[in-house]
Amino acid sequence: MMLQAAAFYILSAVAVLSAFMVVAAKNPVRAVLFLILAFFSVAGIFVILGAEFLAMILVIVYVGAVAVLFLFVVMMLDIDFAELKQGFLSYLPLGGLVALALAAMLALVGFTWTMSDTASGHLQAPMPADMTNVEALGAVLYDQYVLYFQLAGLILLVAMIGAITLTLRHRPGVRRQDVGKQVGRKRAEAVELVDVKRGEGIG
Amino acid sequence: MTASMLLNDLGLIAPELILAGGAMALLMVGVFSKVDLQAARLVNTATMALFALAAAAAIWIAPDAPQTGFGGAFVLDALAVYAKAVIYVVGIAVLMLASKFLERERLAKFEYPVLVTLAVLGLSVMVSANDLIGLYLGLELSSLSLYILAAFNRDSLRASEAGLKYFVLGALSSGLLLYGSSLVYGFAGSTNFDAIATAAAADANVGLIFGLVFVISGLAFKISAAPFHMWTPDVYEGAPTPVVAFFATAPKLAAMALLARVLMEPFGPMVDEWRQVVMVLAVLSMGIGAFGALMQTNIKRLMGYSSIGNIGYMLVGLAAGTQAGVWAVLLYMTLYVFAVVGAFGVILSMRRSEGMVERIEDLSGLAKTRPGLGYAMTGLLFSIGGMPPLVGFFGKLAVFVAAVQAGLVPLVIIAALFSAVSMAYYIKIVRVMWFDEPKGEFLPAPAGVMAVTRIAGIATLALLPVVGFLFARVIQAGGALGG
CATH class of the missing domain: 1.20.120.1200 (NADH-ubiquinone/plastoquinone oxidoreductase chain 6, subunit NuoJ)
Incomplete structure (x- = not known):
């Protein structure tokens, strides 16, 4: 202990x-x-x-x-x-004030929580005793909260669509990979056999 | 979770499954098609069909009694079904408004309808959320799609600025919401709404109130209630108009339904605590909406301020904290959303040979040059403003009645005063349309925009005979919330 x-x-x-x-x-x-x-x-x-x-x-x-x-x-x-950090000090009073307000709020909440008769009864055991970690997480994610899990997936899909819609620009004249063309290429198109005479090079 | 339970739960999320599967399939269609414009048109049409299918599914599976699935994470009740159906229908209307505009502005990409679908999926998760995690994930899914849509015109400086501003402030509000949620979780011991309700009924301590205030602040940002409204006018002005038509409608309705659920269900026992917060938000929003709009010259900015004000009136109904209040808010929201879709149809029709125009003075003489548009816009604006005898008035009336029943007479008096002030700028636009000299004619609008404008315009009067029926539904319907 x-x-x-x-x-x-x-x-x-x-x-x-x-x-x-x-x-x-x-x-x-x-x-x-x-x-x-x-x-x-x-x-x-x-x-x-x-x-x-x-x-x-x-x-x-x-x-x-x-x-x-x-x-x-x-x-x-x-x-x-x-x-970037130059303005750091000038923002300090305002930032400090916000931090102070936040700390006061948290203190208030913490104080209320300690004083409340019912709140501490809601503390839940994070780990069921008869399961391993992974089992417990799986039961929560894929069973109890399966709907939310799928919804979170959709949210990520939206983020992906958004990134593509807002930034992708098809520029003309850019050479792209064409797999079919690459694979379908014949030897005759790609390789040329040249007889080089000794000491002369390709001219 | 056994297989039969899983099947049962999957049945509850049928509309969401349709949307998610459809969005991914259409994304693939778009990616692998050769011609961009054709792909955009095809995906756009298919998305509308998808929304219609999802709406049909939502109504088809509507249960008699509220049902929960996924271990209490997802709830399907009258409120959720109603909100989903409205959201999907609005989605169709918004796509109808968008297609031709995007083609003209060289923005027609298949990603647009896909992103709208994913946003709508997030909204429909929001209205069914029965857990703080579900609330947050739905909110983030829809918000992220909306940030991208706001910046969709990436070559425009204003649209990029709008997207960035919305994104940064949205991230901040998500932080507030998460901070509040963590406090609520710490003091209630669960993220589930039912468990939070039990904890709140047992002991409504300072920690829970703290968390509640932060959660309300985060949601207030999404419905653009003052003082969390700063982004609204700028984003409305900068983003492409069809995107704004979407912003101003479905996400507002979903966030409002979600706010109503959060306040009435998990925090129902703490009504006295949150009522003050909601009343402050309501008064500030109505004030900023009424006075901010007076000086505007850009019609999109004006719609932004108008939406802030209208959210204020809805919060008046929510402050009542009763079932009648919730249904009044839903009625108000529905009527408002359809009127706003129509109004944005008119704004999208404001096209001259030199391009789109969006100043209020560009509307001058509209009633003479294009009487159809003129009549429609007049009806829509007065309905949004709540002028009797148009249907919008009855939404406002229901909200005020609910608040009076809950004993909030001073709040209703303030709301009525602000309502009178806000009529001034609606009347100003109508005066410009009817009595100013025409300054050139608008080009004919595309058929889709025309249809949406006319239907929404006629609906401001045509819905009158059924107002009694709507009223009965509002006041007596076995509300899903706060039993």
Whole structure:
């Protein structure tokens, strides 16, 4: 129990600190690396909660794909981050005010939740005891919430249609791959055998 | 979930299945056809047939008693069936308005009807939602399609700006809605509406009220109720006119039905808490709708302000918090939606040889140059404004009666005053049409637009004999909500 608590506090501290560094770091590459560290610590917290599958997914999807993609984008795009961050301090009072309001709201909600007689009764066990992680997730996603799962798929379809409709332009004069033409090509069209005399080259 | 249960549940979502399957099939038809214009026409016609089929299915499967499926996530009751049927019919009318306009503006692409179908699918999920997750997914499916449709004319700076503005503000409102939903989930222990109702009846604590206010704010954005209306005039002005005709009708009706369901079912026990919020929204919307529209010169912007005002009157009915109130809102909404479709038909007919025009002064002398359009627009505007004896008046009357029955007399007096103010700009347009000198004639409108305009215009008078029947349905119909 002691060990678990210690692990929790260490992981949470690392997660919060690295999340702060994501915003504070001057070098964008470092910011992304801190983001990866934050993901790792959160994955550790998931393991403590007994949600191993989610922890692995977090590492594979977020660290393996999303964060690496971020890294690519940050390195490929020539963005002057120093210039982007110039106005940072001037927005600080307003941003701080918003953050303060948000913190106050959260505190109020937390306070109400602790005081309420009924709310804590709604705490649900995240894991059914007689199932593995994957089984439990599958039962929720593909059985209980199958309708929502399909709807989410349709939403992604809409996003895809939108991206294509709003950005795709067929330019004339662009050479495209024509598989049928490529495959149907005869040897006679593609290859020409030339007898080259020694020492003369093709002229 | 056993196979028979699944089959039973699939039967409940038959209209949605038709729409989803149809949208994907038509997408494939469009992608694999060689000629763009033909594909667009074909898909457009097929989509109208699809909507008709879905409407027939929705009415066919209408159950006698409310039924839920998918573990209580999806509900099919009188409210859902009614709203779905209206939404599908409006979808047909909106596509009729769009086809020729899009061809002329070189926007005829098969993606347009497909996106409209997916938006309509989202709307029909919204009106059947019985769970906060379903509410959010339906809302997002329809909103995402609408953002794309707003920016559909991608070469136009104004349309792109409209799309972007709508998207950014819409994302913000979704954030509000999700924050509220998470609070509600935390304090009620479930996202299901029935479970939330039980929790709200047991203990309506500050956390639930907090969550409720955020959920209302998110939905108020979708119905463009003040103070969440900022996007409306700009998007109405910038987006292509047929898209605006869609914006102004079906999504408003679905979001209103959803708001009514959320307030009456899960939060029914907390009526005293949310009534104040809805009343504030109502008064602000009516005020901004009435005074904002007075100075407008662009007819599309004016319709935007008019919609804000009309949403305000509907919220008056909702504030009553009774079954009569809900049905009055639905009656008002239905009459309003059909009148607005007709009015946008007239706006789409405003085409001169040099192109589309959309200023109010371009309408001058319309009654002399094109009497049919003039009569139709006069009837439609007065019906939207609620002038007796046109049908729109009875919608407003039903809403006010419901509010008075609930003891909200001061609110109704305020609403009546704003209503009088808002008549001023409808009368202004009618004066321009009838008494100003004509400034050139409009070109003949396409047959589809003509049909929609005439039918909607005639309906403002022709529905009068059945108003009594509608009234009886409104007041007495065994309301699906808030038993």
